[in-house]
């Protein structure tokens with residue numbers, strides 16, 4: 001751990017703007033800036049992965065690190081910032097980890113083969129409202145990896161469950177339904193993520209409020225796929 005002073009910051013600054021400010025001070029002094037990942041800075045890309053005061057993304061409800069503001073802290077607070085500590089996400093430098101294991105799981109899931117046509121065609125494929133909503137809630141996953149970082153087993157089950165659920169419930173996801181879940185589960189195991197033991201830490205840390213009920217669906221989908229493809 002290295003101690004840095006964050007001066008010239010205001011309560012309205014975002015957490016990442018505070019890091020920018022610290023980095024500008026370091027650059028002015030000819031020192032190396034703190035490396036951290038960021039892109040959208042509005043909670044949709046999942047890159048601002050960091051543990052703040054021992055909790056992935058800082059532990060504020062439905063908030064990514066980039067959506068966090070300094071008004072949540074007190075002047076003079078000591079804030080501990082660490083990278084995700086997960087074997088499958090090797091630390092590259094400072095707060096930056098390699099989350100390409102998630103990309104490989106997504107790649108293993110493959111693509112949707114059906115031609116969904118245009119918007120008009122979409123309206124001819126009726127989907128029950130409840131299925132639409134559960135699928136859309138699952139599709140909110142931004143692949144940040146907080147679920148893995150928070151899990152004592154470093155399990156990626158919540159992430160994989162969200163990605164499987166978003167297609168399993170929709171008609172467009174049916175042609176590759178079994179192939180997808182088998183391939184993504186296998187890819188997850190190959191990447192070295194741990195097993196789920198129902199700790200619920202993933203759901204608590206998830207900035208997109210992905211529910212563990214998706215993990216139950218993933219298990220059902222996996223079991224169904226093994227029976228259907230036997």
Ligand code: SF4
Pocket residue numbers: 046140141142143144145146147148158159162202205206207208209210
């Ligand atoms: S399930 Fe939640 S915590 Fe896990 S990668 Fe998706 S958005 Fe991040």
Ligand code: FES
Pocket residue numbers: 037038039040041042043044045046047048064065066067142
């Ligand atoms: S920088 Fe994109 S989610 Fe935080």
